[in-house]
Amino acid sequence: xxxxxxxxxxxxxxxxxxxxxxxxxxxxxxxxxxxxxxxxxxxxxxxxxxxxxxxxxxxxxxxxxxxxxxxxxxxxxxxxxxxxxxxxxxxxxxxxxxxxxxxxxxxxxxxxxxxxxxxxxxxxxxxxxxxxxxxxxxxxxxxxxxxxxxxxxxxxxxxxxxxxxxxxxxxxxxxxxxxxxxxxxxxxxxxxxxxxxxxxxxxxxxxxxxxxxxxxxxxxxxxxxx
Amino acid sequence: xxxxxxxxxxxxxxxxxxxxxxxxxxxxxxxxxxxxxxxxxxxxxxxxxxxxxxxxxxxxxxxxxxxxxxxxxxxxxxxxxxxxxxxxxxxxxxxxxxxxxxxxxxxxxxxxxxxxxxxxxxxxxxxxxxxxxxxxxxxxxxxxxxxxxxxxxxxxxxxxxxxxxxxxxxxxxxxxxxxxxxxxxxxxxxxxxxxxxxxxxxxxxxxxxxxxxxxxxxxxxxxxxxxxxxxxxxxxxxxxxxxxxxxxxxxxxxxxxxxxxxxxxxxxxxxxxxxxxxxxxxxxxxxxxxxxxxxxxxxxxxxxxxxxxxxxxxxxxxxxxxxxxxxxxxxxxxxxxxxxxxxxxxxxxxxxxxxxxxxxxxxxxx
Numbered sequence: 001x002x003x004x005x006x007x008x009x010x011x012x013x014x015x016x017x018x019x020x021x022x023x024x025x026x027x028x029x030x031x032x033x034x035x036x037x038x039x040x041x042x043x044x045x046x047x048x049x050x051x052x053x054x055x056x057x058x059x060x061x062x063x064x065x066x067x068x069x070x071x072x073x074x075x076x077x078x079x080x081x082x083x084x085x086x087x088x089x090x091x092x093x094x095x096x097x098x099x100x101x102x103x104x105x106x107x108x109x110x111x112x113x114x115x116x117x118x119x120x121x122x123x124x125x126x127x128x129x130x131x132x133x134x135x136x137x138x139x140x141x142x143x144x145x146x147x148x149x150x151x152x153x154x155x156x157x158x159x160x161x162x163x164x165x166x167x168x169x170x171x172x173x174x175x176x177x178x179x180x181x182x183x184x185x186x187x188x189x190x191x192x193x194x195x196x197x198x199x200x201x202x203x204x205x206x207x208x209x210x211x212x213x214x215x216x217x218x219x220x221x222x223x224x225x226x
Numbered sequence: 227x228x229x230x231x232x233x234x235x236x237x238x239x240x241x242x243x244x245x246x247x248x249x250x251x252x253x254x255x256x257x258x259x260x261x262x263x264x265x266x267x268x269x270x271x272x273x274x275x276x277x278x279x280x281x282x283x284x285x286x287x288x289x290x291x292x293x294x295x296x297x298x299x300x301x302x303x304x305x306x307x308x309x310x311x312x313x314x315x316x317x318x319x320x321x322x323x324x325x326x327x328x329x330x331x332x333x334x335x336x337x338x339x340x341x342x343x344x345x346x347x348x349x350x351x352x353x354x355x356x357x358x359x360x361x362x363x364x365x366x367x368x369x370x371x372x373x374x375x376x377x378x379x380x381x382x383x384x385x386x387x388x389x390x391x392x393x394x395x396x397x398x399x400x401x402x403x404x405x406x407x408x409x410x411x412x413x414x415x416x417x418x419x420x421x422x423x424x425x426x427x428x429x430x431x432x433x434x435x436x437x438x439x440x441x442x443x444x445x446x447x448x449x450x451x452x453x454x455x456x457x458x459x460x461x462x463x464x465x466x467x468x469x470x471x472x473x474x475x476x477x478x479x480x481x482x483x484x485x486x487x488x489x490x491x492x493x494x495x496x497x498x499x500x501x502x503x504x505x506x507x508x509x510x511x512x513x514x515x516x517x518x519x520x521x522x523x524x525x526x527x528x529x530x531x532x533x534x535x536x537x538x539x540x541x542x543x544x545x546x547x548x549x550x551x552x553x554x555x556x557x558x559x560x561x562x563x564x565x566x567x568x569x570x571x572x573x574x575x576x577x578x579x580x581x582x583x584x585x586x587x588x589x590x591x592x
Binding site for chain 1: 228229232233236237500501504505506507508509510511514586587589590
């Protein structure tokens, strides 16, 4: 049996607010298979972002164990987490957040510049990804010259540049209309499945859960399967 | 770093304000530095032209040529000292000179020097009644072959050659033999007449370094003291004061550049907080982001310095010679650029804490 993309066991995240403590994630246990797409659904403030941040090595858990692609990251410091993020995970953010002064191709290559610096293999990979995402003719366009859907596709390409074990999508359709949102979700599903890459899609829109293999609900930091 | 440079190239408008302000500051820095250098050249050229190791003044002179008196006995004692190879007399008198073709009240300020030993760029003394004139006097209309009438006694001196960068106390030098200088002195400054064989100062060379020569001279004779040329330059009245005043102004200007850079990049960092959060989330290290800021600050400063250098050189060419003591030199421009680059690095460093505090978690949930 292959190593799961994500194994979170009994993870807690507690924030100190003065004298009070806020439990953002409470004994969360979640396993995501190698090519599984999991929808993480919950209302605002339920802990979706915290769970994603911990799975993506942006935040450290207060308690519990986190293993991504076989790499235990629970005890990592800032430097190790940065290296981990460069190599093991991809992110697609809610408001796209492309670098405004880089064209589509350069926005993909920025992952290589910040991390492994492979040079030509990275450039070839960026061209291949843009081609697959239907953006080959938009490679030289700046984000301001792209539509919302095209920007989101560039962001998806960026998240796949480092050949990640796990891609975290933070409400990837929230800024798109219904039709475009469905197209993007279809694209996400086909890209993840064709690569055998796992994904967690954070959403509070039940309509997009049909593109995922499984839905996990989170309320007040507590996970519960559908 | 590539990211930072691409932003500079693709979004130059974002950096225009800072570049313009820094250009103006760089112009000010280079212009003020040029004025300081020009003033110092006007005050110190005659001493900088000395190839000797030391200058000897009499004890009560306070390093002023006009107050100093070196008697023949003193000179003999110094000449015979161990560690002294060559000794020459030196004297100066500051006067106004009438230039042929100029109005009777349009006097050129001259420093009439009497000397024995050749200097750097100044050959052996000319014949009696003749002088090598500093090129500075060309701005007063002096030409080769002119007979200048020096001082109230109108002592004639004929210009037979040119020397450069030998000004003293703001006056262009007229370099004569000791006899001509003594004659000019006695005719125009009866209060300062010196007997034959008496000079105002001595220039001394030796086999050792200047400090050894100074020590040898001081050990050989009482009633006089020796200074290295560098020390003698600093003892010229006003030189240290001018340098200190201008250097303080230059220092404040560099601090202003630092503050401008610090504020500009602090604002830029605040504006980019969301972008930095995203970059950190996808694997950028704080040092990479901060390095990009330093690269941008350095590049903006280099562009501003290059434009400023061109402007100051053009300004120097446009200003009529002799109107203001501006001296633009490559070394002053390089020094200004280095100071501004240091200010750029320190200024951008004020954004380091803000960069470190950008939380990659801020990229999620927004």
